[in-house]
Amino acid sequence: MIRWPVRRVAAGALFALSLVSSADAGAQRTPQPPDPLAAAFTAYRNLEYDVAATRLRAALADTGAARLSPADRSRALMYLAATEVFRGSRDAATSDFQALLLADPKYRPDDLIFPPDVTALFQEARLGVRATSVSVPPVSEIQGQSDRFPITVYASSLHDIKAQITDAFGSPERTLHDGAIGDSLQLLWNGRDGIGRLREPGRYLLRVTSRSPAGREEREVEIPLDIIRIVLDTLPSPEPLSPTVFRPETETRSRGTRPLLTGLLTAAAAVALPSLLGSGEQGMSLRYGVAGALGVSAVIGMATASRPRVLRENVAWNRKLREDWDKEADRVRAENDARRAATRIRITAGRAKIVEIK
Amino acid sequence: MTRGRGGFRPLAAALGLATALLGAGSLAAQFPVSLSGGAEITTARLARTGALERVWTGPVMGARGSATFRRFTLEGLYGQGSLTPEAGTLGDGEDLVDGALQLRFQVRPWISVGGGPHLRAYVTPAGSSRWVRFEGRARAEGEIVNGIAFAHFEGWYAFGASTNVQGGGSGAQGGEAGLTVLLPRTPFALALAYTADRANFANGGSEFLEGVRFSVVFAGR
Structure with missing residues (x-):
């Protein structure tokens, strides 16, 4: 006393x-x-x-x-x-x-x-009191594989708890801890699903449930987590090439007189070359073979002159245009892939709610 | 003079040129230089006039290569062969060695002009006769079959010509007319040309060398 x-x-x-x-x-x-x-x-x-x-x-x-x-x-x-x-x-x-x-x-x-x-x-x-309080940052962002959303759970006494991420309707999405807690416990959530993808935007719940030694759920701390996805703007794909930027790759001659004249004149030059040089020589007869080949080619050239003629320079020009466009498209695609890979989620925690489970 | 051994030299030169072209391909990929080259064989005929006319014939093998930068082309060629006297011609055979280097400028897509040194030697057991010229050249080219066949005519004139025989040189000129066919979907082309060249001696004599040349040309980048 x-x-x-x-x-x-x-x-x-x-x-x-x-x-x-x-x-x-x-x-x-x-x-x-x-x-x-x-x-x-x-x-x-x-x-x-x-x-x-x-x-x-x-x-x-x-x-x-x-x-x-x-x-x-x-x-x-x-x-x-x-x-x-x-x-x-x-x-x-x-x-x-x-x-x-x-x-x-x-x-x-x-x-x-x-x-x-x-x-x-x-x-x-x-x-005799099995209760927890949960501390989370009000706003957190997750981008890389190593980023985590920290959750600190404080307990009134040693008891079993179950910490879960659930969807807005309470269906479990991820169990973070299922076991004993002493004084406090640090939990980390990577914000991803089972195959490593960032969670879809929406409302989720962090639920920490305290259990009696018999396993009966007694009390629950529930924190709403609003997830939004932050996506960098992607670059627009390059405009498709307009047909007007291409040069014509073929042309058609209306008449074949030019190739015919070119071939025949060259053939004549082959035949007349010894005389043109004033050599006084007859010249070798094989040159008639060359002249004949030129003549035949000239006739073929005249006959085929109406067929479209491939303009190699224009073909090369057009090919370069397409290749440059493809390169730009590839660059934009790679840049957009990189920007999509840089997508992150922002987790905003709401007010904790305590639910007594009878 | 050993003709048998001399016959391998043009082939070796052609192979060497091809190897150089292929090796230069990677270098050319870094610069806007177009390379081309080829091997050729010419059925040559040499007629020499003077106190008496004599004729030799034989194959001449050779190689040529060129490098084009924008509108300028540097071209070199080398040929060598053994010429034998035609029936009825007195004398020994002669080995022909021919080499030239020229720089051309593309004036228009169909015409180019240029020039450069041209060396030629005829080697006999009794001695060698050598020509040294500086030639100006003009070449016209036109398409005769769409994208496939092209005809060309080339003429040249020696602004300076000297030789160690027959009192020296007194001018030279020549020409060539031919056909080139591109082989579709390959970098190769076949060429057939008649070429003729007349050189005058100071003592009034002359040489007339002509031939039909068949070439395989590689037109890489």
């Missing part, structure tokens, strides 16, 4: 010290809004536990604009539970600790502020 007052005094002294130190630190910073729990803490510091309990419960019951922030709620519940311990109401304290852990599973009391009786009861209460 004699130990309680001593502990209360010690706790009050520690609390007062913490308030003084935080006040000193706060004096050097920018002005802070008034602490909504200041009156309750004053009563607690003055060992007026009934008053403190009443004020803390009132603060916790506030709604609307006066509703406590999550951090203040955790503080209020912790001090309320400590107050209940000092008031000798362990059941109420345990209940407050459990409420605290359900709201903030990673909360741990400061051993420098709260006496061992309080922290011991907190640890005892913690064992």
Whole structure:
């Protein structure tokens, strides 16, 4: 019996010290809004536990604009539970600790502020609470194979959890973890499906389910994940070549007089060459063979002059046009492939929702 | 003079030229130079007039190659053969060695002009007669069968001609008329041409060398 007052005094002294130190630190910073729990803490510091309990419960019951922030709620519940311990109401304290852990599973009391009786009861209460909180970046992008979406899970106590990515309707897409969690667990999701493709855009859910030792699902943290695909603009394919840019590859002569004259004149030159040179020689008879070949070719040339004649320069010009177009098309295709490969997804996490599973 | 051994030289030259052309193909791929070359055989006839007229005939084998850069073409040719006296002609056989180098400019698609040195030697057991000329040339070419056959006529005139026999040279001129047929879907062409060349000596004599030449031409890039 004699130990309680001593502990209360010690706790009050520690609390007062913490308030003084935080006040000193706060004096050097920018002005802070008034602490909504200041009156309750004053009563607690003055060992007026009934008053403190009443004020803390009132603060916790506030709604609307006066509703406590999550951090203040955790503080209020912790001090309320400590107050209940000092008031000798362990059941109420345990209940407050459990409420605290359900709201903030990673909360741990400061051993420098709260006496061992309080922290011991907190640890005892913690064992019976299986809850998690999940921390994810609000916005994350995944592009390369090594990119990951980090998920940090904090647990109130050692228990089994199952972490899954599901589609918007709850159908499992990927199980990230199925097993025990101690204090915390870091999970990484690559944002891809089973064969390595980036997920299709849409709404997904990150679900972390806490299970009892018997395997019964008790509680679930659900975070909506909105995935959008960020695609770089692709280059337009080069315009098809207009027929007007091509040169005609053939031409047709209306008459064959030119090839005929060319061949016959050359044949005549072959025959007359010895005379033209004034050699006085008859010249070898084989030259008539050359002249004959020229003459026959000339006649064939005249006969076939009406057939389309291939314009080799134009053929080469057109071929180069097509090859250049093909090269440009290949370049654009390769560039677009590279840009498609650079596609990434952006994951935007929504507010976590806690679902109690009855 | 050993004629048998001399007969292999043109073939070796042709093979050497072909090898050089193929080897130069990769180099040509990096520069806008067109290379072509070919091997040829000519049934030559040499008539030499003076105090008495003598005639020699025989095959002359040779090779030629050219490199074209834009409108300029540098062409070289080499031929060698053994000529034997025609029946009724006195004297020994002669070995003919002929080589020329010329630079041509394509004035129009159908005509080109150019010129260059032309060396010719007739080798006999008694000695050699040599010609050194600088020739100007003009060549006209026209298509006679669409994309397949082309006729050409080429004439040349020696602006300077010298020889070591018969008192020296006194001018030379010649011409060639022929037909070239492209072999479809191949880089090769066949050419048939009649070529004639007259050279005058200072002492009033002359040489008339003519022949029908058959060539296989490779027209690579």
